[in-house]
Amino acid sequence: MLKIPKKKKEIYFDHAATTYIDKKVLKIMEPYFMQEYGNPSSLYNKGRVTKKAIADSKKTIADLLHALPENIVFTSGGTESDNLAIFGIARFHEDKGKHIITTTIEHHAVSEPLAQLKKEGFEITYLSVDENGLVNPKELVKAIRKDTILISIMHANNEIGTIQPIEEIGREILKFRKKNKTNFPYFHTDACQSAGYIELDVEKMHVDLLTLNGGKIYGPKGIGILYLRRGVKIKPIMFGGDQMKKLRPGTENVPAIVGLAHAFELVQKNKEKEKTRLTRLSKYLWKEMEKNIPKIQLNGPELGSKERLPNNVNIVFSDIEGEALILYLDEFGIMCSTGSACTSSSLEPSHVLLAIGLPYEYAHGSLRFSLGHCNSKSDVDYMIKHLPKIVEQLREMSPVNLGVKKHAKYKK
Amino acid sequence: MQNTKNNMEKSVKKEKLKKTVDGRTQDGESWLYSEEVRDHFFNPRNFMRHGEEETFKFNGMGRAGSPACGDEMVIWIQVDKKTEKIKDVRWRTFGCGSAIASTSVLSEMLIRDGGLKIDDALKIKPQDIIETLGGLPDRKVHCSVLGDKAFQAAANDYFRNTGQHNRIVVSGAKVIDKKLNITDKDIEEAVLEGVSNLEELQKKLKVEKINKDSIPEIEELIKFYNEKYYGN
Numbered sequence: 169m170l171k172i173p174k175k176k177k178e179i180y181f182d183h184a185a186t187t188y189i190d191k192k193v194l195k196i197m198e199p200y201f202m203q204e205y206g207n208p209s210s211l212y213n214k215g216r217v218t219k220k221a222i223a224d225s226k227k228t229i230a231d232l233l234h235a236l237p238e239n240i241v242f243t244s245g246g247t248e249s250d251n252l253a254i255f256g257i258a259r260f261h262e263d264k265g266k267h268i269i270t271t272t273i274e275h276h277a278v279s280e281p282l283a284q285l286k287k288e289g290f291e292i293t294y295l296s297v298d299e300n301g302l303v304n305p306k307e308l309v310k311a312i313r314k315d316t317i318l319i320s321i322m323h324a325n326n327e328i329g330t331i332q333p334i335e336e337i338g339r340e341i342l343k344f345r346k347k348n349k350t351n352f353p354y355f356h357t358d359a360c361q362s363a364g365y366i367e368l369d370v371e372k373m374h375v376d377l378l379t380l381n382g383g384k385i386y387g388p389k390g391i392g393i394l395y396l397r398r399g400v401k402i403k404p405i406m407f408g409g410d411q412m413k414k415l416r417p418g419t420e421n422v423p424a425i426v427g428l429a430h431a432f433e434l435v436q437k438n439k440e441k442e443k444t445r446l447t448r449l450s451k452y453l454w455k456e457m458e459k460n461i462p463k464i465q466l467n468g469p470e471l472g473s474k475e476r477l478p479n480n481v482n483i484v485f486s487d488i489e490g491e492a493l494i495l496y497l498d499e500f501g502i503m504c505s506t507g508s509a510c511t512s513s514s515l516e517p518s519h520v521l522l523a524i525g526l527p528y529e530y531a532h533g534s535l536r537f538s539l540g541h542c543n544s545k546s547d548v549d550y551m552i553k554h555l556p557k558i559v560e561q562l563r564e565m566s567p568v569n570l571g572v573k574k575h576a577k578y579k580k
Numbered sequence: 581m582q583n584t585k586n587n588m589e590k591s592v593k594k595e596k597l598k599k600t601v602d603g604r605t606q607d608g609e610s611w612l613y614s615e616e617v618r619d620h621f622f623n624p625r626n627f628m629r630h631g632e633e634e635t636f637k638f639n640g641m642g643r644a645g646s647p648a649c650g651d652e653m654v655i656w657i658q659v660d661k662k663t664e665k666i667k668d669v670r671w672r673t674f675g676c677g678s679a680i681a682s683t684s685v686l687s688e689m690l691i692r693d694g695g696l697k698i699d700d701a702l703k704i705k706p707q708d709i710i711e712t713l714g715g716l717p718d719r720k721v722h723c724s725v726l727g728d729k730a731f732q733a734a735a736n737d738y739f740r741n742t743g744q745h746n747r748i749v750v751s752g753a754k755v756i757d758k759k760l761n762i763t764d765k766d767i768e769e770a771v772l773e774g775v776s777n778l779e780e781l782q783k784k785l786k787v788e789k790i791n792k793d794s795i796p797e798i799e800e801l802i803k804f805y806n807e808k809y810y811g812n
Contacts, residue, residue, distance in 0.1 A: 169622070169623055169624075170622075172622060487647075487674065488674065489650065489651075489674055489675050489676050489679075490676075491676035491677060492621075492675070492676050492677055492679075492680060495621065495676075495677045496622075499622070508650065508676070517650070527648065528647075528648035528649070528650075529646075529647035529648045532647065532650050564627070564629060564630050565624060565627050565672055565673060565680060566672055566673065566674040567643070567652055567653065567654040567672035567673065567674055568647045568652055568674040570647070
C-alpha cells in the first residue's frame with residue numbers, strides 16, 4: 169500500500185476557490201478595524217474619514233475599469249453582485265421583455281438566480297459552448313430577440329479556465345442595439361476569475377454590468393463590486409438605508425472595501441509578470457503529468473493560449489474518481505478541486521465538464537489545479553513525485569478500464 | 581444464522597453513530613469520514629490486485645453500478661460448495677472514499693471467522709455495512725448500498741454456476757424467464773461482457789434450454805443492449 173508521509177508539505181493548488189490575503193492588502197486594511205471604525209454615514213470627523221476611504225477606493229477601482237466612481241456598487245461578494253445584476257435588471261425592466269440569454273457553463277451565482285427567474289415566468293436561453301468552452305458570438309446574436317433584456321456571460325470560467333471573447337460579444341450586442349434602435353439587451357459579465365490576469369476595460373468590453381470580488385485576487389473575502397454603466401437602472405434586492413444610492417443599503421464594510429481596492433490595484437499592476445510566470449508553471453505541470461501518468465487528458469483550451477487563464481489546469485484521470493484522488497492528495501498536503509459528483513450535494517458531476525461534451529464517467533475523474541502567488545516549480549515537482557503512485561493505486565482498485573472497447577471483461 | 585448476528589453486533593460501534601460523521605458540513609472535524617472509513621480507504625483489504633485475475637479462483641462474480649453514475653463495484657467470491665461458506669473474496673471499486681471503504685469492509689465481513697454461509701451473507705443490509713464503518717454522511721449512503729447489490733449479483737452468479745437456478749434472488753429487475761430466473765439485468769450484464777446472440781447468452785448464463793415463450797423478449801433485449809453499448 170501507498171505510504172502516507174508523516175511530515176507533509178502544504179501545497180495550495182486551489183486559487184480559483186479562494187486566495188490568501190496579500191500582506192500589503194492586510195496592512196492597508198488594518199487601521200479601519202480599531203482606529204478608523206466610524207460609520208461613513210456619520211457627520212463627525214470619524215465618519216468623514218471612512219467616507220473618504222470609500223470614495224478613494226471607488227476612484228481606484230473605477231480608474232482600473234475605465235469607469236466613473238459613481239458606477240461602483242459595493243456588495244458582499246461575487247454571488248451578491250451577480251444576484252443584484254440579474255434580479256436588478258429583470259425586475260426593473262420586465263415590462264420591456266422577459267427573455268434572458270446566458271451560457272451552459274456559468275457559475276451557480278448566475279445560473280441559480282436565472283433558474284429562479286424562470287420559475288417566476290422569465291424565459292432563459294442557454295447558449296451551448298464548443299469543446300473548449302467557448303461561446304460563438306454569431307450564435308449569440310441569432311439568439312437575441314425583441315424581448316431580450318439581459319445577456320449574462322462569464323468572462324473566464326472557474327473550472328476549465330476558458331476566457332470568452334467578451335469584447336467581440338460586446339461589439340455584436342452593441343451592433344444589434346444600434347440596428348434596432350434600442351437600449352436592450354443589457355450585457356453583464358462575471359469577471360471574478362479573470363480580474364487577476366486580464367485588463368478589465370468596461371469600454372472595450374462593452375459591458376453594462378460587471379461583477380468582481382476580493383476573495384479571488386488576494387483581497388479579503390465577503391466583499392465584491394458590481395459595476396453599473398451610467399443610465400442602466402436596476403431594482404435593489406435589499407432595502408434599508410441610503411448607502412450606494414439605495415441600490416445596496418447597509419453600513420459599508422470599510423476595511424474590506426479598502427482592501428479590495430488595493431488588492432485589485434496590485435493584481436492589475438503585476439498581471440503581465442504573473443501571467444508569464446504562471447503560464448510557464450502550468451505548462452510545466454501538464455508536461456510533467458503527461459510524462460508520468462498514462463491515460464490522462466487536458467480539459468479546456470490549450471495552455472498558454474489567449475483563450476485560457478494562465479493559472480488553470482483541468483485534467484481527467486480515466487478509470488478513477490476525483491474525490492478519492494483528493495482524499496489521497498490531502499494526505500500528502502496537496503490541495504485542489506474536482507468536478508466529481510461526490511463533492512456536490514446534487515450527486516451530479518460538473519455541469520461545465522458535461523457542457524464541453526465530456527462523458528459522465530470522465531467528468532467524475534477530473535481534477536482542477538489552479539495556481540497562484542505561492543506556487544513554484546518545487547510545488548509541482550513535489551506533486552509529480554507522489555501523484556503517479558496515487559493514480560496507479562486507485563486504478564489497481566478500479567474495475568473500470570475505459571478506452572478498452574468492451575470494458576467489462578473479467579471472466580474468460 | 582445466530583452466529584452471523586453476533587458477529588454483526590460485535591462490529592457495530594453504536595457510540596460512534598451518535599457523533600456527527602460528515603465532519604466537513606457539521607463541525608469541521610479534520611476528516612470527512614469516520615476513522616473506520618479512513619482506515620479502509622487508505623488500507624483497503626482483499627482487493628483484486630493487478631495480475632491476480634489470472635490466479636484467483638472464484639465461482640461467483642457480480643457487478644453493480646456503472647462509472648457513468650459515479651460508482652461501480654465488482655465482487656468475486658470463492659464459495660465452498662460443501663459448506664456453502666465464503667472462503668475468499670476479491671473486489672474492485674470505482675468511486676469515492678466511502679465507496680472504496682464500504683466494499684473493503686464488506687469483504688472483511690464476508691470472510692470473517694472462516695467465512696459466512698452464503699445465505700447469511702445475503703442478509704447483510706446496507707445499514708450493516710454503514711454501521712461497521714462507523715457511519716457515513718447521508719448523501720454517501722447510496723455508495724454502500726451498491727456493495728450488497730454487487731455481492732447479491734455474485735451470489736446469483738454462484739447459484740447459476742452450480743445449477744441452483746431456484747435460489748437466485750431477484751430484486752429491482754424484471755424477470756424475463758420465470759423458470760430460470762433470467763432478468764433484464766442479467767442480459768445487460770451478459771451483453772457488457774460480449775454476448776451478442778441467444779446461444780452466447782445461454783452459454784454465459786449456463787442454462788440448457790430457455791423457455792420458448794420468453795425467447796422473443798430475450799432476443800429483443802440482447803439487440804437493445806448491444807445497440808446501447810456498442811452501437812451495433
